Amino acid sequence: MTRREFAELIERDGGAVYAFCRQMTGSRDEADDLYQETMLKAMECHERIDDELGNPKSFLMGIAAKTWKSRKRMYARRQRIAPKEYVDDEGIFWELADGAPSPEEAYISRELCRLVRMEIAELKEKYRIPVYLYYSAGLSIEEIAVSLHLPKGTVKSRLHTARTLIGKRMEEHGYERS
């Protein structure tokens, strides 16, 4: 892989990798570190991207997930010092309601997103990682399976379990199923 191809890879898939790093770490600074470390590791084995992998995005995500796992204690330590910051909800809640939302609807939607993110952050790692890969980074189930070296069935099952768990917790927060 040439530098130009690597630049194109960053341009094409960097956003998805960054979205995953952002969710995993919860802060922009930490995300920058994880993202940079991921890309530098990818650089070290860039021949493999050319040679044996039809899906560089899955490869990058696999590196990101593995890097995060190996560094999570460090990130957790930093986390205690600087609590998580979330992406601004502007632009999200307006889309959640049908038509122009009332201020109350907007508030509910915004609060719903905040709670969902909070609960997802509390999920066990084995559910949380596929959830972020699926919903934040936009990977397909097949791509997640490749990234995490898991059978597709396991990925489907984990996503399903994650949704079930989040659904239950949202009910505990007073949100109804339908």
Next chain:
Amino acid sequence: MRDHEKRLDEIMRRALASDERPDEELNRLILRQWKERTDMKRNMTKRIYATAVACAALLVTVSAGAAVRYLTMDEIAGEVDADGSIAAAFSDGDAIWIDEKQETGDYLVTLLGIAPGEALTEQGVDNVSNGGMYIVVAIENADGTPMADASEYGEKEMSFFVSPLVQGLRPWEYNAVYFSGSFSQFTEQGVAYRVVECDNILAFADRELYVCATDTTFYDNEAYHYDEATGVITRNEEYRGMNALFSLPVDPSLADPQAAAAYLERLEEEKHAETSDAADESVGDVKALMEEIREKMENGREDEALDEMQALEDETKTVQKADGRYEYEFMDGIWYFYEDDVKDGQSIQFAYTDYDEELARFTGLDMLILTENGDGTAEVKAYHKNLAE
């Protein structure tokens, strides 16, 4: 997906959506690091050369009608040789000046010369291989236009594979990649120079030795023919692209069959070691086990397949087919068996479990066997194997 699941799915999608992108400066920093890394391997300094050549022998003289003067070995070494070992190798009496041109694809390829790297051994630099050797090739555009500079974004145009090959050794298995190869490359006055350093293969001098050059990143099977009976390698005349192949004029008396055999043995050991490492690192060994179990199950050797697995009796359940699939709750998740995957009334699923961070591998394997009852229901049995034992 049920309605409430769909709604939750949508909420999660929106809650986790992010337009945030890495800062442009961060991406530039990463790309700068790429450049610094490659610059360490390839000296791409451009210099304007004086017409007069100070001392070194000119590798190749200008061919009739051509306006190109190739760099001298000293000049080439000046570009890529940090420790003087290349210059030393080529100033040695064993260097072979070849100067053979082949026009192939869109390129004119000139094999300038080869040199055994005995100087390395003498200096004690090379403690792994057999002294090493260097191959120097010049590549030009056949239409006379200058080659792209190997600068900033020019590497794509500089993607070549130059390698020694040996008669009787399958070229896709035995090439520069496996001969501990590395290369340096630069462009000067429109000519691309590639200096390949690899293990010394002159111990095989009683066979035909070749140098191949393609405009690909790695060895391309399509570019050459390999005769399994004679071991002879030839160009594929139908190949669209650059596929030069030079025979090296080496003295057969340089052959050392004993050293050659020992070298091949070492290569095999290294290949085996790499395979083992890869298996340890990934789930390759678990995959092999899964395939073995599946093969036994499909060939009526169920007892043998299940012999070493622990049956999880409490997990046996009868499940109902709905929407073309069976749902089975196992451990803390739902497993789907799709009817398309059911063959002869049976479907098997595996899962790696119990990831051990210290060992960096999975230490458990779960197997679920679904057997259809023929009335829209099926029985699912679960098994577990401890791989840490």
